[in-house]
Amino acid sequence: MRKKQCVAMLLAGGQGSRLYALTSNVAKPAVNFGSKYRIIDFPLSNCINSGIDTVGVLTQYQPLELNDYIGNGEPWDLDRTWGGVHVLPPYQRSRGGDWYKGTANAIYQNMGFIDRYDPDYVLVLSGDHIYKMDYDKMLDFHKKNNADCTIAVIEVTLQEAKRFGIMNTDADNRIFEFEEKPAKPKSTKASMGVYIFNKNVLFEYLKADEEDKKSSKDFGKNIIPAMLRDGKRMYAYGFSGYWKDVGTIDSLWEANMDLLGEKPVLDLNDPSWKIYYRHTPENPHYIGEDAKVKNSALAEGCEIDGTVENSVLFTNITVEKGAVVRDSVIMGDCVIKAGARVEYAILDNGVVVGENARVGVSKQDASGIAVIGAGVEVGAKTVVDAGEMVTEDVK
Amino acid sequence: MSALGIIFSNIHDQIVPELTRGRTMASIPFGGRYRLIDFVLSPMVGAGMETIGVITKTNYQSLMNHVGRGRDWDLDRKSGGLMVLPPFGHTENNALYNNRLEALKGVLGIMRKSHEKYVVMSDCDIIANFDLAAAMKDHEESGADITMVYKKTTLNGESRRMNKIMQLDENNRVIDLAVYQGGQGEVNLGMDVLIIDRTKLISVVEDAIAHGYSSMSREIMAPNLDRMYIRGYEHKGYYCFIDSIESYMQGNLDLLDREVRKELFDCEDRPIFTKVKDSPPTKYGANAEVKNSMIADGCTIEGTVENSILFRGVKVGRGAVVRNSVLMQDVMAGENSELNYVVADKRVVVKDGRNLSGYITHPFFINKDSLI
Numbered sequence: 204m205r206k207k208q209c210v211a212m213l214l215a216g217g218q219g220s221r222l223y224a225l226t227s228n229v230a231k232p233a234v235n236f237g238s239k240y241r242i243i244d245f246p247l248s249n250c251i252n253s254g255i256d257t258v259g260v261l262t263q264y265q266p267l268e269l270n271d272y273i274g275n276g277e278p279w280d281l282d283r284t285w286g287g288v289h290v291l292p293p294y295q296r297s298r299g300g301d302w303y304k305g306t307a308n309a310i311y312q313n314m315g316f317i318d319r320y321d322p323d324y325v326l327v328l329s330g331d332h333i334y335k336m337d338y339d340k341m342l343d344f345h346k347k348n349n350a351d352c353t354i355a356v357i358e359v360t361l362q363e364a365k366r367f368g369i370m371n372t373d374a375d376n377r378i379f380e381f382e383e384k385p386a387k388p389k390s391t392k393a394s395m396g397v398y399i400f401n402k403n404v405l406f407e408y409l410k411a412d413e414e415d416k417k418s419s420k421d422f423g424k425n426i427i428p429a430m431l432r433d434g435k436r437m438y439a440y441g442f443s444g445y446w447k448d449v450g451t452i453d454s455l456w457e458a459n460m461d462l463l464g465e466k467p468v469l470d471l472n473d474p475s476w477k478i479y480y481r482h483t484p485e486n487p488h489y490i491g492e493d494a495k496v497k498n499s500a501l502a503e504g505c506e507i508d509g510t511v512e513n514s515v516l517f518t519n520i521t522v523e524k525g526a527v528v529r530d531s532v533i534m535g536d537c538v539i540k541a542g543a544r545v546e547y548a549i550l551d552n553g554v555v556v557g558e559n560a561r562v563g564v565s566k567q568d569a570s571g572i573a574v575i576g577a578g579v580e581v582g583a584k585t586v587v588d589a590g591e592m593v594t595e596d597v598k
Numbered sequence: 599m600s601a602l603g604i605i606f607s608n609i610h611d612q613i614v615p616e617l618t619r620g621r622t623m624a625s626i627p628f629g630g631r632y633r634l635i636d637f638v639l640s641p642m643v644g645a646g647m648e649t650i651g652v653i654t655k656t657n658y659q660s661l662m663n664h665v666g667r668g669r670d671w672d673l674d675r676k677s678g679g680l681m682v683l684p685p686f687g688h689t690e691n692n693a694l695y696n697n698r699l700e701a702l703k704g705v706l707g708i709m710r711k712s713h714e715k716y717v718v719m720s721d722c723d724i725i726a727n728f729d730l731a732a733a734m735k736d737h738e739e740s741g742a743d744i745t746m747v748y749k750k751t752t753l754n755g756e757s758r759r760m761n762k763i764m765q766l767d768e769n770n771r772v773i774d775l776a777v778y779q780g781g782q783g784e785v786n787l788g789m790d791v792l793i794i795d796r797t798k799l800i801s802v803v804e805d806a807i808a809h810g811y812s813s814m815s816r817e818i819m820a821p822n823l824d825r826m827y828i829r830g831y832e833h834k835g836y837y838c839f840i841d842s843i844e845s846y847m848q849g850n851l852d853l854l855d856r857e858v859r860k861e862l863f864d865c866e867d868r869p870i871f872t873k874v875k876d877s878p879p880t881k882y883g884a885n886a887e888v889k890n891s892m893i894a895d896g897c898t899i900e901g902t903v904e905n906s907i908l909f910r911g912v913k914v915g916r917g918a919v920v921r922n923s924v925l926m927q928d929v930m931a932g933e934n935s936e937l938n939y940v941v942a943d944k945r946v947v948v949k950d951g952r953n954l955s956g957y958i959t960h961p962f963f964i965n966k967d968s969l970i
């Protein structure tokens with residue numbers, strides 16, 4: 204039988220409720236990022252760049268836009284006759300059928316998909332992180348250690364460690380203990396939500412977990428602890444590049460800003476590790492006679508006649524004369540009309556900010572990031588305060 | 599209404615030798631991210647055409663690379679789709695074709711096999727986004743034998759291409775057709791976009807072979823205007839012919855005009871498609887000073903850019919000043935370099951502190967991969 208060495212399973216069903224307005228109509232992995240991308244472009248591009256050409260994308264919450272976006276996988280070179288990307292929603296079976304009850308259950312329900320490729324290893328990914336990572340190196344590490352499970356970890360500060368799942372390891376990187384959000388962290392190795400399992404071991408634990416009525420069917424809460432209890436060979440793979448969980452408004456804003464600057468923390472202009480995305484046909488952007496654009500990233504189709512500073516602009520943004528956009532993330536098709544000011548804000552797709560309106564206040568005075576939901580119209584001279592979250596037209 | 603598209607990718611190659619040194623007319627880069635063929639393919643796709651043959655002769659690697667299987671124009675189809683048609687060896691004479699009629703002779707087989715009612719033919723030297731669907735509808739309703747898309751324009755006598763100057767009666771029937779280089783004053787200028795019945799075209803080509811004709815417009819259309827119903831269809835939007843490095847420069851700089859951008863790119867039902875490259879967003883540094891410029895993805899701008907067109911992946915170093923220039927893909931303008939009225943072909947590197955200047959009437963052209 205033909206086989207694939209490794210199949211990736213990408214957990215993309217989460218709502219991302221801490222992104223509030225930005226995920227009211229789309230799943231978190233479909234949220235826009237970095238002028239041109241969506242969050243899911245990162246794990247998908249990482250897969251293809253790592254030589255993994257078979258990816259199952261597990262969807263559940265608001266899947267329409269995500270399904271459309273993934274399509275046949277062609278933008279990521281994942282349109283294959285054997286393998287490629289497959290969207291895997293929950294489904295009905297002859298005997299019942301159910302929503303995905305947890306991350307582990309989602310994989311459990313798709314063991315049939317995995318078995319079609321008879322892989323030795325299963326890579327489990329999540330769709331809420333921005334990072335560039337070579338999974339193939341991690342797989343080498345996994346094989347070299349003869350491990351049952353390898354978990355990618357990143358060094359955080361002791362303070363930050365309280366917010367993460369922390370791996371306590373011995374000198375050989377073998378994990379002996381896992382603590383979710385420990386009050387007194389013993390290590391600074393935070394789980395990145397990237398796992399490699401030997402397929403047979405994974406299936407064994409998924410089946411056992413499914414039988415356990417009390418289990419919450421979650422990798423972090425159930426599968427990993429159970430494997431640790433049984434003394435399985437579990438290793439922590441240290442990753443040292445850029446990695447960011449963009450699960451909150453603040454972290455999403457920060458990650459966007461990480462693209463800026465001469466030597467950005469997150470460099471996307473990297474021919475050796477391209478991030479692929481689905482295109483829309485747009486003409487190059489135009490910077491007008493009176494425009495001022497500084498320390499910003501812009502995509503195609505923009506028409507800029509105002510001032511743009513320290514900001515990330517997606518496709519087709521109009522910034523009219525006298526308008527100012529500062530320290531902000533402006534997603535696709537937004538219009539910032541003449542004289543309007545947008546500061547320390549995130550605008551979702553299709554927002555119109557009326558003439559002389561104000562959204563947010565200057566970053567140093569702001570109590571928080573102002574967020575405007577998709578398609579909202581902010582009337583002329585209307586003021587949206589710092590930290591406000593607007594989901595309906597305001598006048 | 600179905601139509602087969604036939605695009606001549608090499609016609610006019612010799613009139614812009616600088617730009618066609620290693621490529622076809624069709625694959626000349628234009629407007630930050632496009633190639634000339636995009637402005638023919640996209641209107642055809644916009645008009646619902648699904649079978650398009652691109653006739654090539656020489657230097658067609660860059661063209662093949664650009665169009666591939668036509669996926670980016672939604673033309674990768676099991677039946678029809680985009681077909682690149684390299685010269686087909688003729689047994690009777692091994693020479694490559696020298697004119698459109700000979701080129702058409704080489705694709706007679708494809709024309710005979712296809713089932714579309716019409717054929718739309720076009721060259722690749724125009725920048726426009728014409729409404730081909732409307733032109734085809736006009737052609738069908740009028741019952742014309744041939745419809746020629748034209749533009750009302752003013753010529754200054756400097757044009758290097760063979761221009762087709764048409765005179766029309768009040769019903770848009772062509773009553774005079776003259777073909778000559780140059781031309782002056784207000785004219786109806788043929789855009790070399792022709793709509794014709796497929797079976798009619800086949801018989802025209804067969805007839806031309808029999809008679810040894812070499813020019814469709816001069817030997818077939820012009821002398822027979824009383825017997826053939828040749829009709830004009832006016833393109834009202836922006837157009838520009840690329841027939842010299844000066845017009846190439848001007849055509850690019852025209853894009854800095856909002857109205858031109860609107861007429862070219864803001865047609866909802868026919869966007870201009872091109873090959874995608876997954877470039878990252880363009881980044882502006884803290885010292886960037888950019889005015890009145892059109893800038894594609896993947897650029898890094900640390901210096902000053904004014905009245906210019908930057909293609910994908912251009913780098914403008916700190917202190918560099920780029921004015922009135924067209925910098926193609928991956929050009930690097932080093933720190934404190936100065937460029938004025940320069941057309942730099944792909945991957946040109948201008949080292950730090952170098953200073954280059956041309957003039958609007960004489961742009962300074964730099965060959966692909968040059969190091970200055």
